[in-house]
Amino acid sequence: MMSSRHPEPGIEVESTEELDALLAQGISPRRLRLQDLDLTGYTGLDSRTDLDELVVLGGRLSPSLDAHLRAHGAIVFPDDPDATPVRPYRAHLYTAEELYAGLVDGYAETTDALAYDWYQNSQRHPDVFSALLQAIHDDSISDALAEFVDGHAVVGVMGGHALQRGTAAYAVAARLGFHLAEHGFLVVTGGGPGAMEAANLGAAAYGADQLDAALAIVAEVPSFVPDIGAWADAGMRAKAVLRPVSGQPVPRSLGIPTWFYGHEPPNVFAQGIAKYFSNAIREDWLLAHAAAGVVVLPGAAGTVQEIFQFATRAYYASKTPPPLVIVDSGHWRDTLPVWPLIQALAAGRAMADRVTLVDSVEDAVAYLT
Template identity: 75%
Template sequence: MTRGHYPPPGVEIESIEELDAALADGLAPARLRLQDLDLTDYHGLDRRTDLDELVVLGGTLSPALDAHLRAHGAIIFPNDPDAAPIRPYRARLYTADELYADLAAGYPATPDALAYGWYRNGLRHPDVFSALLQAIHDDSISDALAEFVRDRQVIGVMGGHAVGRGTEAYADAARLGFDLAERGFLVTTGGGPGAMEAANLGALARSADDLTRALTVVADVPSFADDIGAWAACGLRARDLLATPDATPTDPRSLGIPTWFYGHEPPNVFAQGIAKYFSNAIREDWLLAHSQAGIVVLPGAAGTVQEVFQFATRAYYADTTPPPLVLVGEQHWREKLPVWQLISALAGDRLMASRIALVDSVDDAAELLRTR
């Protein structure tokens, strides 16, 4: 390769239909990146010998196709189910049904719990292969997340995980999520319980009556602290009340971006897409980066404060107008945790100064974002 000249970029293939179309269009197999495909019964490559440098990222191959691809120079990155309970090359975000599969047998039997256990074991017994699989997984999730939010107006909603179902604070966060989604925003949270769950629940609701019914159902199990299984099962019952034929990922209203770093905080079930990461740093970075329509910060503690100042760092150094940031709760952010004074001082005469606000209700926050 001559200096400054690079091969054409690889083309990600995430479905059999895309693979057939790429081959029919004459794309060289060397440019194709087959991502997490089930090729067990696929025969479109059986007679081809120009497979040198075709890249297969996980998925499932029949023994015959595996041998054929290897014999003709394909590069195969296999899944290793014995090494990890996750698919590192996955092409789609998670769903609640996927993460909570086998919940009837108890939360420890679910894929979410098994992944957390595997992650924790890796911290106790560091293994370079496990670390590599986690990094590949998180990169795949980032790619799927970018596709999920493409062409959407994303608003991030931050808030504490300890807000209990059945409380006024929980209902307020749910109303905020509903209001923002009704205005056409994709409501995005850290994907956990508490205020995050409430905002995702509200966004998923398609009417005020449905929202009220769902809030009544989840109040039966106020917290995940005593029994994650009962908490998740109750949430799934409420989610089923909100399911409508058009509430599909083709028109998403609710997105969660949780992490196994905080594995003691289970993912809520109300996000239509769940971008779950092993790396909390990457997760938080993408949560803020994708929230280009604005960020609402409800009362929270250390994790919420960290997210506020991650935003502040981005906004402080921005050379273009940053997204609006709205803190909700005068007493909380002025007195209990005096974040507002510091962030206001940081803003000074910079571009971010006109983009930050402190209000005292979720209604004020929604109205402010509507006008900005």
């Protein structure tokens, strides 16, 4: 029997089927963490009294089950749909359809826009309950993100948010995402517009014909300014042509955006969207999960920050860091002279052989493969 100093680990439960299976195995309810489950019609706990320390994280309970759980020592963390437009204890990443629910009535009525408004209000009028819900939400997203990337070779793609659809540079970024996904990588970006969207779009395409068709559709609405709704709608129409020829789709495209930059809407092409309230946590996870490498396209201040966040991790790494591929020597030598400083930092370190500067996305893919 384990001592109280080293209790048995908790088990996260994300479906009622999983809950039934664990109870049938004789797992003690005190080890279970029921995460955002709809238990309004569930009866598997009604006759049990050994519920001391069972943890219920949000979800939906019938009044009778709520009373029964509390009466027998369960720890119930209530969900409060009136306090926030998103569910803080969620067990899965977002989808574009979820974030853009309500788009028919305009972007301002979508889940994404309402969450941004709530976040902004919490910044103007700090409230400990709102801060707690945001922290719980972001921890739930981190957990779901780890599950989503498990078993995949993840490559991060960084680049500017201002890159417009219909441009040659946008098509280049999309081609990068496509070729990385075709080589078996899961392509992760910051989940926003511009180069991030292009890479997610390319990764979600299951053939060159699909890629060309989607690029033609999104070009009808080049930017999310001034109409996010029209921009998102064009994205949804383009997304409809990005389908696997057969079988279940394997994750190829992941976005990690943030409501901290809520004025930049999430793109619809990521098959999983890990949207955070905390930008610091979001940026850390974006780099931490890109274990197969990072490709950096031309960008400005935000992209420069991401380069040096990666460089700092690589500089102090205790083992060989993932590769960093910087694309467009003219941009990164002359326009924003980042490359000379990266070289100076890398000299004599383990990262020295893991950073390179190339002039095409084909060279970037070749370096990583």
